Amino acid sequence: MMTQQEFIEILxxxxxxxxxPQPIGKTNIINVNLQKIRAATLPNFVIELYKICGGIKLGNxxxxxxxxxxxxxxxxxxxxxxxxxxxxxxxxxxxxxVFGKNDLFWFTFDSFGxxxxxxxxxxxxxxxxxxPYRAMLDCLIGxxx
Amino acid sequence: MQLTQAAAEKRLNDLKIxxxxxxxxxxxxxxxxRDWYQKYCGICREFMRSLSDSVQELAMMNLDRDEFMNLxxxxxxxxxxxxxxxxxxxxxxxxxxxxxxxxFTFPQSQNIDRFxxxxxxxxxxxxxxxxxxxxxxxxSTISGNGGNAVSDRLSQMAANIASNRRAP
Numbered sequence: 218m219m220t221q222q223e224f225i226e227i228l229x230x231x232x233x234x235x236x237x238p239q240p241i242g243k244t245n246i247i248n249v250n251l252q253k254i255r256a257a258t259l260p261n262f263v264i265e266l267y268k269i270c271g272g273i274k275l276g277n278x279x280x281x282x283x284x285x286x287x288x289x290x291x292x293x294x295x296x297x298x299x300x301x302x303x304x305x306x307x308x309x310x311x312x313x314x315v316f317g318k319n320d321l322f323w324f325t326f327d328s329f330g331x332x333x334x335x336x337x338x339x340x341x342x343x344x345x346x347x348x349p350y351r352a353m354l355d356c357l358i359g360x361x362x
Numbered sequence: 363m364q365l366t367q368a369a370a371e372k373r374l375n376d377l378k379i380x381x382x383x384x385x386x387x388x389x390x391x392x393x394x395x396r397d398w399y400q401k402y403c404g405i406c407r408e409f410m411r412s413l414s415d416s417v418q419e420l421a422m423m424n425l426d427r428d429e430f431m432n433l434x435x436x437x438x439x440x441x442x443x444x445x446x447x448x449x450x451x452x453x454x455x456x457x458x459x460x461x462x463x464x465x466f467t468f469p470q471s472q473n474i475d476r477f478x479x480x481x482x483x484x485x486x487x488x489x490x491x492x493x494x495x496x497x498x499x500x501x502s503t504i505s506g507n508g509g510n511a512v513s514d515r516l517s518q519m520a521a522n523i524a525s526n527r528r529a530p
Contacts, residue, residue, distance in 0.1 A: 274441075276438070276439065277439060277443075277444055277467060287441070287442065288441050288442075290424055291424070291441050291442045292442055292466060292467075292468045292469065293468070294442075294468060295468060295472075300472075303476070304476070306480070307476075307479060307480070309479075309482075318472075318475075320444045320445060320446065320467075320471070323475075336452075337475045337478070337479070338450055338452065338453075338478055338479065338482070339479060339482035339483070340479055340482065362402075362403050362406045362407070362439060362445070
């Protein structure tokens with residue numbers, strides 16, 4: 218299993234962009250809102266990640282944060298609740314929360330914190346992960362064409 | 363639920379991409395090569411380099427000079443832009459520049475994902491098929507300084523308009 222520090226080091230070496238961390242209160246609000254739409258609440262690895270950054274971008278790979286982020290003058294990357302709130306009609310996502318995406322795949326966690334890679338055509342499960350940091354890494358590196 | 367063309371266009375309207383042309387396909391699962399991802403990366407770079415014929419659209423995308431040059435050199439795709447397949451590989455699409463188009467990631471590409479996913483399992487799937495290599499919604503709300511690409515383009519357009527006005 219990869220540690221959070223190893224994960225961050227790998228991303229830094231590849232030129233990932235980290236959004237500023239947000240107050241813990243934001244994470245709590247996100248959790249309440251995710252519960253309201255019956256999506257999975259944030260597992261520990263995401264809560265720990267949000268303590269050091271409010272989202273990550275590498276090429277076209279994104280890990281959504283508790284707040285919108287992005288460059289001024291560009292459409293912002295939505296926060297994790299905004300993104301999932303628009304997906305409540307997709308039955309294949311019941312009980313899951315999309316935490317990341319790139320141009321080809323979406324990445325979700327369930328209420329136990331188990332991560333999966335889905336295709337962006339029919340949300341079919343392509344891969345299940347034991348290591349959440351490996352899932353986030355695949356999501357981001359897949360965005361670097 | 364199978365969508366008619368009218369229903370598909372209505373859904374696109376709900377997703378605020380009503381001006382996006384669509385085509386229908388009967389998806390048949392097609393095996394892809396083991397090295398498809400390497401080829402995909404190469405084709406994406408080739409597609410980026412081919413965009414030198416789409417400067418007019420690029421000029422409206424609020425790219426700074428570095429983003430513009432990196433894109434046309436096939437080095438890096440700018441922030442918030444996505445390259446998409448017209449027909450996905452797994453449904454028989456080819457790994458060719460002609461099978462790709464570019465659009466904003468948020469919200470357009472994200473909404474295109476939703477549009478396709480919502481049709482999952484249907485016999486006929488409606489897919490976006492923009493006329494040009496770059497899809498920009500008519501009512502794009504992106505604005506900003508834009509860098510030299512925009513100012514040069516706008517200067518050129520202004521000069522053209524002025525010369526047309528002077529013509530008898």
